[in-house]
Amino acid sequence: xxxxxxxxxxxxxxxxxxxxxxxxxxxxxxxxxxxxxxxxxxxxxxxxxxxxxxxxxxxxxxxxxxxxxxxxxxxxxxxxxxxxxxxxxxxxxxxxxxxxxxxxxxxxxxxxxxxxxxxxxxxxxxxxxxxxxxxxxxxxxxxxxxxxxxxxxxxxxxxxxxxxxxxxxxxxxxxxxxxxxxxxxxxxxxxxxxxxxxxxxxxxxxxxxxxxxxxxxxxxxxxxxxxxxxxxxxxxxxxxxxxxxxxxxxxxxxxxxxxxxxxxxxxxxxxxxxxxxxxxxxxxxxxxxxxxxxxxxxxxxxxxxxxxxxxxxxxxxxxxxxxxxxxxxxxxxxxxxxxxxxxxxxxxxxxxxxxxxxxxxxxxxxxxxxxxxxxxxxxxxxxxxxxxxxxxxxxxxxxxxxxxxxxxxxxxxxxxxxxxxxxxxxxxxxxxxxxxxxxxxxxxxxxxxxxxxxxxxxxxxxxxxxxxxxxxxxxxxxxxx
Numbered sequence: 001x002x003x004x005x006x007x008x009x010x011x012x013x014x015x016x017x018x019x020x021x022x023x024x025x026x027x028x029x030x031x032x033x034x035x036x037x038x039x040x041x042x043x044x045x046x047x048x049x050x051x052x053x054x055x056x057x058x059x060x061x062x063x064x065x066x067x068x069x070x071x072x073x074x075x076x077x078x079x080x081x082x083x084x085x086x087x088x089x090x091x092x093x094x095x096x097x098x099x100x101x102x103x104x105x106x107x108x109x110x111x112x113x114x115x116x117x118x119x120x121x122x123x124x125x126x127x128x129x130x131x132x133x134x135x136x137x138x139x140x141x142x143x144x145x146x147x148x149x150x151x152x153x154x155x156x157x158x159x160x161x162x163x164x165x166x167x168x169x170x171x172x173x174x175x176x177x178x179x180x181x182x183x184x185x186x187x188x189x190x191x192x193x194x195x196x197x198x199x200x201x202x203x204x205x206x207x208x209x210x211x212x213x214x215x216x217x218x219x220x221x222x223x224x225x226x227x228x229x230x231x232x233x234x235x236x237x238x239x240x241x242x243x244x245x246x247x248x249x250x251x252x253x254x255x256x257x258x259x260x261x262x263x264x265x266x267x268x269x270x271x272x273x274x275x276x277x278x279x280x281x282x283x284x285x286x287x288x289x290x291x292x293x294x295x296x297x298x299x300x301x302x303x304x305x306x307x308x309x310x311x312x313x314x315x316x317x318x319x320x321x322x323x324x325x326x327x328x329x330x331x332x333x334x335x336x337x338x339x340x341x342x343x344x345x346x347x348x349x350x351x352x353x354x355x356x357x358x359x360x361x362x363x364x365x366x367x368x369x370x371x372x373x374x375x376x377x378x379x380x381x382x383x384x385x386x387x388x389x390x391x392x393x394x395x396x397x398x399x400x401x402x403x404x405x406x407x408x409x410x411x412x413x414x415x416x417x418x419x420x421x422x423x424x425x426x427x428x429x430x431x432x433x434x435x436x437x438x439x440x441x442x443x444x445x446x447x448x449x450x451x452x453x454x455x456x457x458x459x460x461x462x463x464x465x466x467x468x469x470x471x472x473x474x475x476x477x478x479x480x481x
Contacts (some may be wrong), residue, residue: 002026002044002062009076010061018056024048025063029217030095032111034125037070041111041125043092050089050261051199051341052241054146059084066113066121068128078128082115087142087198088239089211090116090140094219094400102369103131112222112368114215114230117195118163119156122368132158132371137397141199144241146338153196156370162364163209163232164356167192173355175390183355186347190238201241201339208356210237211344215404218400218413218443223425226369229401231379231413232362235354236347241339251317254310256340258303263341272465273299274344281319289315291460299462353382361394363401363411365428375428379421380414398463400443402455410455412440415463420444420474437472439463452477 002025003018004010014022019311024047032041047056059219064083069076083090096113099123103110110131113121122131136152172183173266191197193205213233242265244256254263261278263269267277278290292303293311296302306314315321347355354360358378365374380395397413404410408431409423416441422432442458456475461468 001067002067003047004061004455013059013061014056015058022047022056024050024064025060029091029093030219032095032098033071034098034109037126038068039077039125039363040071041098042069043094043096043113046083046086046089046091049337051087051239052144052147052337053087054148054338057085059150066092066096066111066123068111068125076273077126080113080121080123080128080134080154082113082119082121082154083196084153085148087147087149088196088207093213093216095229097220097222098125099222099226099228099368100224101131106337110368111365112220112228114162114220114228116173116209116211116213116215118161118165118209118214118232120159120162120228120230120366120368121156123181129288130156131368131472132156139196140193144198144201144339149198149200149303155195159366159368159373160371161214162230162362162366162376163214163234165208166194167206167208167236167356168381170196171357173341173349173353173357175353179349179351179355182349184463186355186472190347199240199341201243202237204240204342204345206236206347207239208236209233210235210346211239212237212396212398216398218398221401221403221409222368223403226367227374227425228366228368229403229409229425230364230366231401231411233360233362233396234356234362235396236356236361238347240342242342243388244338244340249313249317251313251315254306254314255317257337258306259314260340260343262344264302264345265340268343270343273346273463277318281321286315286319286321289318306444342480347423353385359394359401361397361414363409363423363428365425374426377423377428377430379411380417380419384414386417396463398439398441399457400445402446404446404453404455410444410446410457412436412444412457412459413444415439415441418459418467420457420476437469438470438473440474452480469476 026045027042047060064086065081067079096111142149174180222228262274269276349355361379363379364376378392378394395416399413401411409425412420418436419433436459438461439458440457444457446455454477460471
């Protein structure tokens with residue numbers, strides 16, 4: 001069990017009865033298999049509630065962990081926890097990479113795990129021994145009543161992080177003097193500390209890199225030389241907590257527990273990714289809102305567990321119709337936490353661009369034999385800025401790279417320019433690029449048919465609601481000779 005039961009290793013890292021009600025710590029990001037050794041490497045998600053952990057005090061093993069499991073028996077061989085008592089949603093976002101490196105004169109079969117913080121952890125596969133030291137460092141305490149943040153967190157000493165680690169006023173956007181002045185005023189109202197600065201109540205805290213990394217679900221790639229290639233987001237997001245009142249209606253209670261994480265406690269969302277729900281009753285009928293709850297829409301999943309009276313009360317609250325008082329519906333209320341997360345918000349300027357200085361997205365090649373970078377390049381551009389002559393800024397990117405035996409790295413991922421690119425893996429030089437009908441928000445695959453090599457990527461407009469909408473698979477190949 002990834003949430004240990006009484007008598008099992010790790011049970012003492014939770015409250016005694018937490019295993020009965022706790023959730024999360026699931027393997028959502030995929031796994032890697034060493035077939036020869038029969039070892040499965042499973043990265044796990046964060047524990048819930050993601051941002052307030054007063055009901056799960058302790059380190060919360062095996063959440064936020066890389067767990068090596070004997071494939072034949074299911075026995076845990078070793079584990080590494082990347083975040084103790086996670087209150088930032090800093091779970092491992094993608095499967096680890098299996099590769100072979102030379103370390104202290106020996107060839108070692110290793111497993112590398114990337115993180116949303118921009119870290120790379122490297123371990124010997126059989127023992128879990130770190131190949132670069134990992135040090136527990138003191139981090140900030142929480143000021144939120146009832147919360148007890150972990151006193152230390154693990155930091156790899158090498159490689160250096162592939163994303164920036166702290167936002168200061170000097171790191172704000174300087175696209176123009178006016179934008180820089182705006183950013184400095186906005187930044188002055190925020191809390192901005194080093195990694196693992198806990199969120200606060202009623203004041204926003206900078207998370208840098210943001211909730212989407214650093215690394216994301218697209219994963220990394222590696223080659224036989226022991227080099228890992230990872231694309232990274234490098235923008236700031238904001239987050240915080242808001243007190244929950246006992247006097248809210250049943251509908252608002254459900255909204256805070258099920259909807260506010262994306263649309264915000266204030267319902268303003270973070271457009272275009274998370275649309276505002278203010279005045280939603282003027283735009284959508286109650287039946288249409290109900291259909292979206294039942295079936296989902298765009299990036300929003302379905303919520304089939306919200307049904308009956310609870311569903312009616314939520315829709316009534318969203319549309320401004322009369323709803324029940326919370327006391328009258330307390331038996332059905334989902335709201336149990338003292339605090340709600342205020343919602344995912346990017347720190348953007350008035351024009352919608354990141355309020356931090358570029359690069360906003362990068363592609364990195366790291367030699368894991370030495371822990372040193374071979375190269376780093378910005379990945380992606382905003383077409384409007386490029387048309388103004390602004391040098392390549394990099395952009396948000398979702399979907400990883402693939403490296404071929406011929407030494408070419410293919411990647412889509414960039415959501416604004418909708419380009420598919422090929423790089424020279426040796427030096428990061430751009431070899432070729434081609435437009436896609438929609439953003440290539442997936443990791444490409446390569447395959448052979450009748451001796452001819454192809455590379456294919458899935459493309460979708462869902463990540464950029466301002467661009468073309470739709471989806472397609474797009475395949476490329478060299479011309480026939």
